[in-house]
Amino acid sequence: MSKKKNSIWMFFASVKLALFVLFILATASIIGTIVPQDAPPQEYHQFYGSVLEGVGLYSAKAVSIVTKISTILSIDDMYRSWWFNSLLGLLSLNLIICSIERLPDVWRLVVMDNHQTKIGRLSSMRHKLILTSTDSIDQTTSKLQQLLASMGWATSKSEKEGGSLLFSQKTPWTRLGVYAVHLSILVIFAGAAVGFFYGHKGGLNLPETLSSKVIYQYGSGEELDLGFTIKCNWFHMTRYPNGAPKEYQSELVIIEDGKEILTEVIEVNHPLTYKGWTFYQSSFESHKKYIITVTNRDNDIPERFLVPLRQAVRWQNEELLFAVKDLVPTDTPMVYNFRLLVSDGKGGQHNLILEANTPKTLTRADGTEYVFQVKEFFSTGLQVAKDPGVILVYIGCGLMLAGLGVAFFMSHRRLWVYIHEQDGTTTILVAGTANKNKPGFERNFADISAKLINSQSFEVQK
Amino acid sequence: MNSALLLNYSTFGYLFASFIYVAAFLFKSNKAALGGTFFTAITVIGQTAALGLRWYESYQIGIGHAPLTNMYESLVVFSWTIAGFYLYLEFKFKNRTIGAFALPFAFAAMVFAESGWLNISQEINPLIPALQSNWLIAHVMTCFVGYAAFAVACGIGVMYIIKDSSANKDEGLMGTFPPLRVLDEINHKTMVFGFIWLTAGIITGAIWANSAWGTYWSWDPKETWSLITWFFYAAILHARFTRGWQGTVVAWLAIGGFFNVLFTYYGVNFLLSGLHSYGS
Ligand code: HEM
Numbered sequence: 114m115s116k117k118k119n120s121i122w123m124f125f126a127s128v129k130l131a132l133f134v135l136f137i138l139a140t141a142s143i144i145g146t147i148v149p150q151d152a153p154p155q156e157y158h159q160f161y162g163s164v165l166e167g168v169g170l171y172s173a174k175a176v177s178i179v180t181k182i183s184t185i186l187s188i189d190d191m192y193r194s195w196w197f198n199s200l201l202g203l204l205s206l207n208l209i210i211c212s213i214e215r216l217p218d219v220w221r222l223v224v225m226d227n228h229q230t231k232i233g234r235l236s237s238m239r240h241k242l243i244l245t246s247t248d249s250i251d252q253t254t255s256k257l258q259q260l261l262a263s264m265g266w267a268t269s270k271s272e273k274e275g276g277s278l279l280f281s282q283k284t285p286w287t288r289l290g291v292y293a294v295h296l297s298i299l300v301i302f303a304g305a306a307v308g309f310f311y312g313h314k315g316g317l318n319l320p321e322t323l324s325s326k327v328i329y330q331y332g333s334g335e336e337l338d339l340g341f342t343i344k345c346n347w348f349h350m351t352r353y354p355n356g357a358p359k360e361y362q363s364e365l366v367i368i369e370d371g372k373e374i375l376t377e378v379i380e381v382n383h384p385l386t387y388k389g390w391t392f393y394q395s396s397f398e399s400h401k402k403y404i405i406t407v408t409n410r411d412n413d414i415p416e417r418f419l420v421p422l423r424q425a426v427r428w429q430n431e432e433l434l435f436a437v438k439d440l441v442p443t444d445t446p447m448v449y450n451f452r453l454l455v456s457d458g459k460g461g462q463h464n465l466i467l468e469a470n471t472p473k474t475l476t477r478a479d480g481t482e483y484v485f486q487v488k489e490f491f492s493t494g495l496q497v498a499k500d501p502g503v504i505l506v507y508i509g510c511g512l513m514l515a516g517l518g519v520a521f522f523m524s525h526r527r528l529w530v531y532i533h534e535q536d537g538t539t540t541i542l543v544a545g546t547a548n549k550n551k552p553g554f555e556r557n558f559a560d561i562s563a564k565l566i567n568s569q570s571f572e573v574q575k
Numbered sequence: 576m577n578s579a580l581l582l583n584y585s586t587f588g589y590l591f592a593s594f595i596y597v598a599a600f601l602f603k604s605n606k607a608a609l610g611g612t613f614f615t616a617i618t619v620i621g622q623t624a625a626l627g628l629r630w631y632e633s634y635q636i637g638i639g640h641a642p643l644t645n646m647y648e649s650l651v652v653f654s655w656t657i658a659g660f661y662l663y664l665e666f667k668f669k670n671r672t673i674g675a676f677a678l679p680f681a682f683a684a685m686v687f688a689e690s691g692w693l694n695i696s697q698e699i700n701p702l703i704p705a706l707q708s709n710w711l712i713a714h715v716m717t718c719f720v721g722y723a724a725f726a727v728a729c730g731i732g733v734m735y736i737i738k739d740s741s742a743n744k745d746e747g748l749m750g751t752f753p754p755l756r757v758l759d760e761i762n763h764k765t766m767v768f769g770f771i772w773l774t775a776g777i778i779t780g781a782i783w784a785n786s787a788w789g790t791y792w793s794w795d796p797k798e799t800w801s802l803i804t805w806f807f808y809a810a811i812l813h814a815r816f817t818r819g820w821q822g823t824v825v826a827w828l829a830i831g832g833f834f835n836v837l838f839t840y841y842g843v844n845f846l847l848s849g850l851h852s853y854g855s
Contacts, residue, residue, distance in 0.1 A: 143803060358703065361704055
């Protein structure tokens with residue numbers, strides 16, 4: 114960069130541009146909360162129709178023109194549109210250039226040698242105190258160093274203009290807090306970009322007991338290969354006493370090379386992550402069919418049957434014939450028990466009432482025991498995401514909070530003490546500044562002054 | 576004693592505290608204002624107990640969850656955070672006149688919660704699976720601490736404008752207000768405080784959304800409006816830091832910002848639709 118910065122650079126470095134872009138982004142965002150996003154086309158005709166009607170400009174032609182403009186400008190899918198994201202890009206550029214422009218000066222303040230400060234500047238600082246001492250300059254200097262160190266202000270010393278200069282500072286790096294906040298925004302944007310380019314979002318409706326190697330991308334419906342197999346052992350829903358859904362749960366199994374690697378029960382808010390893919394419980398679907406599991410106690414090998422309501426099924430080997438006859442309401446709305454009719458092949462007819470997932474034993478005339486279990490047949494609705502950018506977003510969020518804390522609650526405080534001879538007396542000039550929280554520093558400084566005065570080693574200069 | 580009754584008392588507690596603060600201000604009695612502090616503190620304690628009790632009651636009816644899950648509960652928490660934040664501010668800045676302009680917000684929130692004007696159900700509802708998360712508490716509390724600070728900043732903005740536009744700024748009634756410079760300072764600090772909490776609120780919301788459905792940001796209207804609110808306060812802070820804006824214009828912006836908050840909090844639920852089904 115030449116000494117005289119060119120005007121394009123300065124334009125991109127200006128806070129005015131930032132405020133302008135933020136204003137446009139805010140306005141656009143507001144529009145996006147009013148106009149339905151990503152809805153089917155006919156909804157827009159309806160929406161703009163009623164808007165135009167509202168302002169008294171309704172005509173079929175106007176509606177189609179407005180709808181067209183809306184489509185061209187992607188008002189119907191704004192947050193993903195090229196221009197909205199370009200504005201976010203512009204904001205990032207603005208932040209980067211603004212920081213490049215200002216950071217060197219701030220950095221200089223952080224690392225600068227404060228022993229170079231002109232004595233004239235010290236005496237013009239707002240917080241200052243002048244003391245005198247009857248001791249020599251050297252004695253006074255070491256006394257002061259001791260006192261200040263005991264107050265937590267360890268000083269360094271230099272010789273200056275025939276006297277000595279002590280200097281101490283606290284947290285100079287806090288001047289960088291603002292830049293941490295600005296950087297955090299860029300980190301979050303970077304995380305979002307990584308997610309956009311390398312992430313995947315999709316869904317999968319997985320019927321109980323079945324498995325899948327793929328998921329279906331949202332929007333396009335395209336198949337995405339997981340690289341492993343996911344299986345749903347079961348889906349289960351519990352309800353509150355009033356019938357409202359309480360929890361959805363699915364037991365998922367990760368299978369790789371034919372081996373079961375991992376079995377885990379997921380719930381809403383408790384997803385399962387494997388190899389970067391995260392499976393979220395999001396919904397379920399009932400197939401209006403029932404899974405009947407029957408086990409012969411003699412060998413304990415369960416056999417499963419999938420049947421619609423009121424349709425009998427036969428277990429040939431055991432000569433059993435059974436059907437879910439109907440659903441029996443319980444005290445909890447929407448929760449049913451199952452009435453199971455069993456014909457046991459030895460002339461016995463049985464009428465069992467079964468709670469979902471709760472086994473019941475039936476004994477046949479010949480003494481064979483069968484355990485019956487019934488549940489509704491579900492598909493679990495999984496939302497599946499792979500977003501390698503999330504970690505960056507979280508780092509950015511952490512950085513932002515830390516940066517805000519530093520920027521708002523911490524300050525760079527500096528304290529100088531100049532000890533020299535004036536009219537034959539050892540004179541002490543104490544001066545300090547803080548870049549922020551001036552009232553806080555005022556108290557700091559008053560505290561230091563009081564302690565120095567109370568040490569009785571010095572006189573306050575009249 | 577049940578939580579509903581105790582919350583009813585809180586409404587009157589805040590009414591009474593507001594009344595004392597206003598009266599103390601009008602009669603320039605610092606001693607009476609101490610009564611305001613006393614009543615506010617008592618009410619905050621009572622309301623804390625009420626919230627705890629409501630939490631406990633929810634377990635008794637078999638749906639146990641923190642009382643932060645519908646419009647009624649959120650209004651109660653809003654009034655609670657306003658009063659709590661105000662007490663902190665009073666302690667920090669040692670000025671009680673702000674109470675006359677802050678406590679009425681706590682009272683108003685309770686009135687909206689209790690009066691039935693907004694058709695708000697006071698029942699303890701079961702929690703849908705999506706809301707069952709520890710992030711719920713972190714998200715709602717951070718947001719409401721932020722909202723409370725913005726409500727108080729609005730009150731301080733009003734004070735600033737009243738004092739600034741009165742003929743005798745330093746005498747009579749106006750003499751009991753903190754000096755303009757101090758009001759401006761408190762206003763700024765309050766907004767900074769609110770801004771940090773709002774930031775934390777948006778972040779905890781994003782983390783929660785990501786753990787519930789794998790998308791930390793989906794531009795749902797509530798999210799978008801909270802971002803707009805965040806932009807708004809970020810712009811105020813920037814205008815102050817980089818352009819030196821302060822005083823009256825910032826006081827007006829503090830008021831405008833609070834309208835923004837109210838829309839985000841309340842307007843979005845009723846005018847726009849989205850994921851945050853709170854109260855609808
Ligand atoms: C919406 C996103 C933004 C946030 C949350 C943010 C945050 C902050 C904060 C908290 C400060 C306070 C500083 C202090 O205590 O001194 C600040 C200062 C500042 N911001 Fe931003 N900022 C944002 C966007 C921008 C942009 C896009 C620019 C680009 C020009 C910018 C330029 C500045 C400047 C020049 C300062 C003053 C720095 C100083 O005092 O040295 N900010 N920002």
